[in-house]
Amino acid sequence: MLFTASIYTKIWFQAERPGEYEIFCAEYCGAWHSRMPAKIVALPPKQFERFMMIPAEKFNNTLANMSLDSIYAVLNLSDKEFEEWSGAQEKLLLALSPADRGKVLSQRLCQSCHSFDGSSGIGPTWKGLFGHTVELADGRKVVADENYIRESILQPQAKIVKGFQPVMPSFQGQLTEVKEIVSKRTYLDEKGIRSWLFTLDHKRIGLMYLFTSLFFFLVGGLFAIIFRTEFAFPGKQFLSPEAYNILFTLHGAMLIFLVIIPLIPSALGNFFLPIMIGARDVAFPRINLLSYWIFLVGSFFSDP
DSSP, rough: OOTTTTSOOOOOOOOOOEEEEEOOOSSSSTGGGGGEEEEEEEOHHHHHHHHHHSSSHHHHGGGGGSSSHHHHHHHHHHHHHHHHHHHHHHHHOOOOOHHHHHHHHHHTTTTTTTOOSOOOOOOOOOOTTSSSSEBBBSEEEEEOOHHHHHHHHTTTTTSSSTTOSSSSOOOOOTTTTTTTHHHHHHHOOOSHHHHTTTOOOOOHHHHHHHHHHHHHHHHHHHHHHHHHHHTTTSSSSSSSSHHHHHHHHHHHHHIIIIIIIIIIIIIIIHHHHHHHTTTSSSHHHHHHHHHHHHHHGGGOOOOO
């Protein structure tokens, strides 16, 4: 079956038995091919009836962010248990700040085409978008304000950004007008040091690992310059034997434990690995952020 960008396509078939079936592309379909996975899930009749009874908005606020195993468990609940569960999940999502709620929606619906860090993709990056001027394919320039973002989500063909193809489908009817579109706008507008300190974005966490490791690389390099200067001339210059031992130990400990070891798996792995395998993020983003803070705090408790 041929799927064409910006066009909704439907196909019906008879599922002979319940199960999960991967969808594979017959050919390389373009940029970010690996980030477009798909799976068909054939449910038993009872679970399918329960699934079809769930309103679209309730599905988006609950099951859409869950793994298949969790969805199976929810669909097997009794009617009373399911109502209690879905109500609690919707309250949990609505309790998030507009920026956090917009991030959840963006990672689920938008990240396969739009990057958040300035890298190129199928669509224009969101980094630094809100409030800035955007050049369109017809030569016009517009400001990316609330109205522009709303129109781009609901009518993406109205204003095409220069250098990009008109391949984005409309999300008309898929997002609650006030809550979800405004949440996306708030997420785009979120900036400053707080957005970095509490980020769950794997790319930002990878960059924090990178910058921290580079900082310790510079400090360790400074220690090397100091004791190399001490070696430049015979006899004692300005370092006592005890101070030399301390600097030399810190130099080696920093470069091994605070630069080489975290730089490859934590910095480069965090940034590139999810993108390479087509994942939206790492498995446990909050634990991922916690590991960075443990690394940062622990790095200042070295005992020479």
